[in-house]
Amino acid sequence: MGLLFISIYLIIVKLVIEISSSLLQVTGLDPKIARYQAISMLTGTGFTTDESKLIINHPVRRKISEVLILFGAFSLAVIISSISNILSDDFNISTLLIISGILGFISLVLRVPSINERLTHRVKRKIKHNFSVSELPIRDVLYFSKNDIVINLIVNEEFEYKDKKLKEMIHPHEDIHVLLINRGEFPIRKNLYETTLQLGDRIVLYGDKDLIKQRFTHFLTERAE
Missing domain, CATH: 3.30.70.1450 (Regulator of K+ conductance, C-terminal domain)
Structure with missing residues (x-):
């Protein structure tokens, strides 16, 4: 049961990375940079690169990074507990399967070109309305x-x-x-x-x-x- 729990949870972690990467791309970040930074933030490794400035200097990307960092810290604790055999049979595997299914659906939806384009437009419009010019990177201003x-x-x-x-x-x-x-x-x-x-x-x-x-x-x- 413990191994099954870990396997499902790792699938959830991967889906969170994919969703976060897609959301970062919506803000205008290059796909390769978005994926690497999502993994870096979630694992707490490699985030202190020059590319991290693209995250720190952008108000929406900062919010995404906050969620990833907190989720990464929580995930580490969960996985360590699982490996340490602290898990018991009363863990609800079906709940995890439902969560992974929902995340998988969200990940697929974000990859649909029309939805991605619409979401990108909404994010850009929200950024312009809610943040001053001085808070935004050059790309979003000019x-x-x-x-x-x-x-x-x-x-x-x-x-x-x-x-x-x-x-x-x-x-x-x-x-x-x-x-x-x-x-x-x-x-x-x-x-x-x-x-x-x-x-x-x-x-x-x-x-x-x-x-x-x-x-x-x-x-x-x-x-x-």
């Missing part, structure tokens, strides 16, 4: 279409606009906008287009992804989240 991007451009020796004013690089009719220039530890926000670009400058661009990549492919770095 990404209005799939082709929007915020990305860094580095001015190196080969960059054709080095030692030229920024206004010579960006054409007025293009869907490319400069948010700021990072020069060492000092961000430049004023008179951007009159600023002369120097070696090592990091220009934060916002606009059409395809156009930005077409013009500056060899000088782009990581995308901002």
Whole structure:
């Protein structure tokens, strides 16, 4: 009976991971990152990675992480108790089967494209209504279409606009906008287009992804989240 209980409970744990991963993806997180972070939070291992900032800096993802962390702590206690033969015959296996069935159904529902898309839209709308702009990651504030991007451009020796004013690089009719220039530890926000670009400058661009990549492919770095 104890082994059956453990087996069913492990199925429940897996279903919780799948559901949490799907919910994290609804908030805009990459599927691979979502699954890894869900496992990390539930097991309490590997969560202190750079990718964890994508969870911590997002209000909805933080709430999902709270549930996962608490469930993980509870699950560890349950599994240790089971292995230690503390389980008795009066554990209700049928109840566990019902719970796992419900979780399995929820996991399947979240994978339906139409439902996933509708839920994603509702989450984004709720985020915009309930949280201030300063609480949200760049993606939720500035990404209005799939082709929007915020990305860094580095001015190196080969960059054709080095030692030229920024206004010579960006054409007025293009869907490319400069948010700021990072020069060492000092961000430049004023008179951007009159600023002369120097070696090592990091220009934060916002606009059409395809156009930005077409013009500056060899000088782009990581995308901002």
